[in-house]
Amino acid sequence: MSKQTIIELRGIAKHYMMGSEGFYALDGIDLDIYLNDYMAVVGSSGSGKSTLMNLLGCLDYPTAGEYKLKGTDVATLDETSLAGIRNREIGFIFQNFNLLPRATALQNVMQPLIYRGLAPAERKQRAEDALAMVGLQDRMTHVPNQLSGGQRQRVAIARALVTEPAILLADEPTGNLDSSTTVEIMALFDQLHSDGQTLIVVTHEQEIAERCHRVITLKDGRLMSDQANKVPVKPLVSGVAAHV
């Protein structure tokens, strides 16, 4: 069975000028990401993890190389088309949740659908479905500071999922969460993966990386290793799905 390629990176580099000295945040990355990949990106800080995430998420342009997303060369797209890709193909999950503070959970989840220009009734229906999927159907009218960290991250996940993106990009999704909440969120990721979602998780926590089915390691902007976890580890706690 041949795997369907979603993302192709060829010789991707990102060069920054810091004063008179330049340096490469990313330096010649070649990478293929396939449908339903469950991939961890690990590496020490400054290794280029975040830069890679920003490039994959079309928030940033590479200075060299080619990035094809579902066969489209991203470099040829203008700002508005990139916004469209972020809206339709990418779901972002951030370490600090990045919810809009004054908006309720429901409004936060509806937000990306506004940019898609959907009618209010359809926005609401889809957002409610997404919140129900992450187990927050009875927290929809709460604003972020009325929610716990785990609940906030689940709102953020619902917001990322509501657009039915091709890939989910999670940047240290559990970095601000305690260990039991981390388990909940990772169980949710496992669930999404088994439902067919493609996930990329940037992390520096070994346990998180071990749960993913593929791990790539970056160092000084270069791809050091790309290995499959041969035996997907069993859940950290059995029956975690009950938590979510």
Place this chain on the structure above:
Amino acid sequence: MSNLNFKIIEGTRSAALSIFAHGFRSFLTTLGIIIGVASVIAVVSVVQGFSANITQQFDGMGTNVLNIESYTPRKERLQGVRAKLTYDDYLEIKYRVPGVSNVPPTVRIWGSNAVITYRGQSSSSMIVGTASTYQKLNTVYPERGRFFNLSDDKSRRRVAVLGPSIMSKLDIKGDPIGQHVAVSGEWFKVIGIAEKRGKLFGFDQDDFILLPFSTTRALLGGAEEPDIIVSLQVDEPSQLEQVKQHIKNLLRRNHKLSKDADDDFEIATADQMLDTFDQIVGSTTLVLGGIVGISLLVGGIGIMNIMLVSVTERTREIGIQKALGATRFDILLQFLIEAVFLCLLGGLIGLILGFGAGSLISNLTGLPSATVPAWAIVLSFGFSAGIGLIFGIIPAAKAANLDPIDALRYE
């Protein structure tokens, strides 16, 4: 395009949310607009109310009415020369000018001679000596009793029609018709009370007494011939200019004016007076509009300033929105809507305050009641929205052009 509609609705909702989230700040921000619009509306409502009242009065006079008055240039007046329209002038106009009807002569007396007394009360009011046709030209109709007629004038009867204010000034109790008041020491029988006209510029328009013209002439005695105002109605409006020319020639001949001398009289139509008045109102409105425009400009700068602060405050939010797929246009639209919304809100508050202030001014000064014309409302809202657009565009563009990564990292 329905997509845009949804975005505008959503933008308005989020603008309302963020404006009311900082209620007091938003209020202070829009204060410039509020004051600007309030002053426009206050001024316009007072001027318009006043103007509507004047126009109404001129309308009563009809467009084919001419008023002929003596006119002395200022320079000559200082030298003690006084032009005058005499009774002979009046008779010439009345009988020699074809195509005119209802030609009442009018003398006005005020000052020390114009004292009316009744049972120990006295009042200095304008005394108008005129003919029965005066009521048709000036639309002064008796509310009670009757106006004097031709025979009253012919037989120099001592009868009077009172303006309603005189009643209270002289403290006349009971039915005034048939009672007697003294004018310059002579007794006059009250035969009618005129309809109330109210105040104009703070002047009481009901403080007058109307007497038959011939009676008034007799009252003044032969000491000095009075200066007469002649009013008349031109039967055919198309003949107006010819009638004016005719009167002009006639009076110049009567007054023995040499060819290069200026007229020592003025012939004015109601239309002309109305035009002059409209010009005055127009230029007043324009000057005030200019002043108010400056205050709106200052208000607009205030809006821009706070919108710039708001963009900085919400940098991170903008970053999130961009990560979720908001285009530059989406962000631009959102901040523009917020600026316009803020200004329109200020405009609305200003409108209400301005109308309140206008009404208050009218009530306190006795001017006619304030009216806000539709164009002033449309103009203030249009102007407010325009200011929102103009001064919102820089902050909105700043927000739209933020780099998503920098914006997301912003603390």
